Amino acid sequence: MASATLSALAGYLLSPLREVSLEKLIGYLWDYLSSSPSPSSPDEAEKQQELKDSLEALEDAKLTVRSMQSRIMKLFQKHKQNERVVGLHNKLKDVGYDIQDLESEMNYMELERKVHEINKAKEEEEGDSTSSQFSGKRSFPFRLPTAFLSKKKRRLPESSQSSSLSTDEDIVRQVTSILKQIKSIESKLKEETMLEELFDQIKLNGVYNPREHHFTQNERVTTSSTNERKIYGRNEEIQRLIEFLTRLNVNNGNVSVVPIVGMGGIGKTTLAQFIFNNREIKNYFDKKAWICVSNHFDRCRITKEMLHVISQKVQCCGTSNLDFLERELQRHLTGKKFLLVLDDIWSDEWQWLLAPLQSSQAQVTKIIVTCRDPMVLRSPDERNKIILKGIDHQEYWSLFLNCAFAENNPDNYSQKLHDIGRCIVKKLMGSPLAAKTAGKLLGRGLTEKHWNDVLENDLWKLKTDAHDIMPALALSYYHLPPHLQPCFVYCSLMRYHYIEMEELIYMWIANGYIHESGINSKTMRDIGEEYCHGLLAMGFFDEVDSTKVKMHDLMHDLAQLVSHGEICIYNRGKDEKFSKNVRIYDRGKDEKLSKNVRHVYVQGLIDPGLVCETNNLRTLVLEQAGGMSPFLNHEAFKRVRVLVIFDNTMQELPKAIYHLKHLQYLDLLRTSIKSIPESLCGLYQLRVLKLPQNLLTLPSQVHSLINLEILYTGNRKNGLMCMQLRNLNKLRGWLSIVALEIIRNKKEATKTKLNERRHIKELNLRWNIDTVDCCKHVVQEEVLEGLQPHPNLEQLNIEAYMGSKTPNWLMTPALQKLQKLYLFKCRNWACLPAALGLLASLKVLHLDDIGNITIECDDSVPEMFPFLEQLELRRATVSFKSMSSSSRSLMTPGRSKLFPRLQKLTVDKCDEVNGLLLPMLSTLEILNLKASHGLQSQVPRCLQNLTSLTSIELLFIKGLKIETTTEIGPQQQQEGRVLPNLKYIFIYGCEVKSFMRDLLLRVPSLETLRLSECSPVSLPAVGRLSFLRYIVLEEVELILEDLTPVFPSLRSLVIMKKSTIIFQNVPSSVTTQIHNYFPYLYFLNIVECDEVNALHWPISSQLPQCLYGLSSLCILSLTRAKIKIFPTEVMATLHALYWLNLGDCSELLSVEGLQALPSLRYLTISNCPKFKSWCTEEMPTLCGIDISSCQDLTSLPAWLHRLPSLKRLSIDKCPNFDSLPEGGLPSSLKTLEITECDPGLIERCQQKQSPEWLMIQHIPERNYIYKFI
Secondary structure: OHHHHHHHHHOOOOOOOOOOOOHHHHHHHHHHHHHOOOOOOHHHHHHHHHHHHHHHHHHHHHHHHHHHHHHHHHHHHHOOOOHHHHHHHHHHHHHHHHHHHHHHHHHHHHHHHHHHHHHHHHHHHHHHHHHHHHOOOOEEEOOOOOOOOOOOOOOOOHHHOOOOOOOHHHHHHHHHHHHHHHHHHHHHHHHHHHHHHHHHHHHHOOOOOOOOOOOOOOOOOOOOOOOOOOOOOOHHHHHHHHHHHHOOOOOOOOEEEEEEEOOOOOOHHHHHHHHHOOHHHHHHOOEEEEEEEEOOOOHHHHHHHHHHHHOOOOOOOOOOOHHHHHHHHHHHHOOOEEEEEEEEEOOHHHHHHHHHHHOOOOOEEEEEEEEOOHHHOOOOOHHHOEEOOOOOHHHHHHHHHHHHHOOOOHHHOOHHHHHHHHHHHOOOOOOHHHHHHHHHHHOOOOOHHHHHHHHHHOHHHHOOOOOOHHHHHHHHHHOOOOOOHHHHHHHHHOOOOEEEHHHHHHHHHHOOOOOOOOOOOOOHHHHHHHHHHHHHHOOOOEEOOOOEEEOOHHHHHHHHHHOOOOEEEEEOOOOOOOOEOOOOOOOOOOOOOOOOOOEEEEEOOOOHHHHHOOOOOOEEEEOOOOOOHHHOOOHHHOOOOEEEEOOOOOOOOOHHHHHOOOOOEEEOOOOOOOEOOHHHHHOOOOOEEEEOOOOOEEEHHHHHOOOOOEEEEOOOOOOEOHHHHOOOOOOOEEEEEOOHHHOOOHHHHHOOOHHHOOOEEEEEEEOOOOOHHHOOHHHHHHHHHHOOOOOOOOEEEEEOOOOOOOOHHHOOOOOOOOOEEEEEOOOOOOEEOHHHHHOOOOOEEEEEEEEEEEEEEOOOOOOEOOOOOEEEEEEEEEEEEEOOOOHHHHEEOOEEOEOOOOOEEEEEOOOEEEOOOHHHOOOOOEEEEEOOHHHHHHHHHHHHHOOOOOEEEEEOOOOOOOOOOOOOOHHHHHHOOOOOOOOEEEEEOOOOHHHHHHHHHHOOOOOEEEEEOOOOEEEOOHHHOOOOOEEEEEOOEEEEOOOOOOOOOOOEEEEEOOOEEEEOOOOOOOOOOHHHOOOOOOEEEEEOOOOOOOEEOOOOOOOOHHHOOOOOOOEEEEEOOOOOOOOHHHHOOOOOOOEEEEEOOOOOOEOOOHHHOOOOOEEEEEOOOOOOEOOOOOOOOOOEEEEEOOOOOOOOOHHHHHOOOOOEEEEEOOOOOOOOOOOOOOOOOOEEEEEOOOHHHHHHHHOOOOHHHHHHOOOOEEEEEEOOO
8 A cells, every 4th residue: 555655646757867968978988989000901981880880879969868858748748647758757767878888888998098198108208217116015104114215017917907888899889789779768648649649639528538537647736725723833923023114114115024934834834824814914915816826827817816906997818918917917916015925936937927017106016036056046135044954852742742643632641652652753754734734643543552653654654645755856856957966866875864075976977967067167066065965955955064975854744755766775684693793683574675676785695696686876875894705796886987995894896897898986993994996097987986995005107096086094094105295186175195205306295286286175294204214305495395285285294304494385375275284293394484474364283292392473454374273282392483573563452463363372281382372372262281381470361361261171281370368258259250151171281279269159150160180279168150050070079168059050970980079068957968068960980999988978878878959960870880779768759860870889689679660761770790680679660681791690680571661772791691581571672682681592592493492583673693702
């Protein structure tokens, strides 16, 4: 039933068809013919003539192919379920793929020719004696090269140097096949067109409509009527609309427009209806008209409808004279206030309606326009645009309850039902229509079973009524521009709906969805960005940040729906078996792959034979490579354009990779491959190559990848050597050049042509620190001079440069777009020029292990480093020096000309920092000082002057002190709030007793306090820290002197390594209930407090008694605590505790008493060697149990099978655990893990029909590991 319903809806939408064109192929073939040598035999001449004849036939077929696409679409528009038309569409798509394959083959041949010519010319230029030192070893290590002296040259394997199109005969054969398919489609299309004309003639003669009873479609028509008594989550939009409609026009005209924009089902029409019927709006306007425009804009019809609403006396039904209608409309609008709603517009033609309205003498005309595509607006009032997003969570939940329960009271149903409902809500995109669609189905049965079926099967999305959610979304897809449709559908391949835009764009390019524009200089990547922004604007994507987009579940479902089987996410199950050190999952049944599938994402392992049955695979994403490697030379893989492998067990890339001639996108980032075979360098069409972090070598011929644009390695220290870079002229984004110590002079360095690489945004230049001494420093200075980057560079990293001079290109403000500069281990670099401080885009300067360096400053300019936001100085001696006489010229009264906009300063292990006056950095927000004694004297003044500070970290700073001349009373405390914005304090290894006492009187907004290995800290008047939410103490004694109240907002408390909290001067009137001191404590973590009385709380000296009354505590973790018992009277007061973690508790024998916890859901016990006894009564609220490294544990509690909500059970490294409870395991259990326990138990669990196997066979995911010792 569901399948039939899905097919019915999918039938209204053709799968996307990339433009089928012969232009590019014909161009390749003409180039091929023109470059072919004269035939040397009659046989060769005959074959060349055949190729010319085929080429001429392709030329003749150009117009035919172009017209076929439009004719097929026109036929489909008339009858959307005509299977013959759909079949022709699919056949034309197959032809398009064959054309694309032949284009790719021809392109490969051309690239192959270019590579050979370039390499040959290079060899002739350099000669054997020069080039031999760089071509002796098969692979170049990323680190110091050790084998450049071999005389033997290295070439690509012969098998990777030739295209599969080895003869003219092969080309003719493929061209003939394409022409034959085109001719067949054309013939059938003529028949279908003739049949259509016959049907039209029969219909015209009034006999009957042959298609009337077979092809119907629900058309969406809206009116101003609504049965919505309440609109959820749109109060702000309603107020904006009412205010807009009832105020006078701000411009001189009498017409103003407010567009309402959003995805289908988001509530645009409902909002417009609500406003249209609002009493205040009714009273304000003299006349109102509601017109449903839809995708058939008819200016005459709309004008008639407006005129009819304004004056029913006008007799205009018999005329189609638009001029007459518009003059009548203007006449009847004179002196009136008119409201017009144009609902559901799909083109910008609606703006033709503005002219007669603007030239009328109406007092005011307001127009509400609803649309999905913001591109159709372009109105002068677009600033009034209201963009509808999903309804906020709380309001949406209320709407959902109303739709699902209708007249029933939701409070009368179980919490479990509500939890399932919340899971369903997460899938609905905040769409009101989706809530109504799902609610109608859920309301048929208010049971957990029915709701779980809906949640797991998504049956609600298969509705075919025009007013349900999926048809509403499908209509949006239908109106997408044709070039965006395949791009959107391709996204259904993404298992995880968060998508990197750059990755997506290059996958689109690889599959031929993006073509370079011949009319401007935009690259395919630029066009791809425009495509992404187009899908964002239409609501098919949501923006995560500037580089990522996300795709909602509903949109993902829609994309899968219209892919018509071309895209498959394959999830393979396995039979259980015993295996050493192997995880075994039971996930379901195998499914075969369709032969026509083109893009596959494989979760888990897959039988390579299944993939080999496919005909036209374009994209392959593997979570486990398994035994796939030997099959890469199979015909099924040869058309792959995108290959992504997420398998960290994969350590070798097979040499057969060279068979994938069409490959343009190869992602090995999440593998463990250590070397790349030389044969990969024959993949000349490769655009994107992503390599893993632990890669040791690159093939020597990597420079042959002349199409490569993105080269990314998981380890940012890895990169290319200069000789590997020479032909990679299309590289963009990030580039790392390593082993620069082997470059002998500036001339060799300039061959990298970095100053011509305009698309490189981040450049890493690295010498090898271990061998850099063998390279003369003066040579390094020449080499760096020759590595001048392009002015478009945004980030520059230089590592282990041992020259002392600054290159000339860094001494001028040439790098105007440079935003980040990192210098690392450049220990001889003496001076950074003043020009660096004039770069207008520089925001980050990082100097690490730099030796003794001077940063020059220019007195003649008003500001140095005018937009620098982050300055990091580590392991260096740094001097800021004016080019005149002293650092005083770097200061102006009340403000420093040096770093006037600095927000973050880090100084770490710097012996001296001269000329930098911290108190003058008035914009500083984050200050981190570590073991930098030269600056410690400035800290007190910083804490008095830097009112913008939000965070401060002080590590190993001695002698901290805030000068105070008088005792600070309440008034002085109020006046002494010199750090009003400080929210975070971290102090490590400092003497802080008096410092902290004075500091905390000046930080009223403090939220986080972290103290580690400090001298005892005494805190008076802590109750004034009303915003303090987090405290972390490590090896520190904290003395509190005031308790009324102590921590009114504290949410998290971490006490580690013998830390102590001591309450002093406790008034006798203060109750000894702990919740009075920590009324909102949510998280408590006590680590390695050997003495049970380490907490000197006044109520008790024991754990866990001291927890009594913490009613807000939700998460409790006790590590290395000498805890033995859990008193029920204490546990019963922890009303909110839902997560309990017990670790390394050497005295723990039993968890008796935990059954008194009313809300406990997750219990974790680890490294408790004596634990073996469970509580006598069940813990009914448990959802998850994790036990690990408990040597004495032998069994589970007998009551376990009665737990109604237990979903996860994991027993790990408990060698004596040898049995399951006699009562079995609960039916609710979803995941069972038994790892490194008794091997006999694990074997019985996998032995079919054994008692243990019968207990667990209902659990969907089971995982067993036994590691033999």
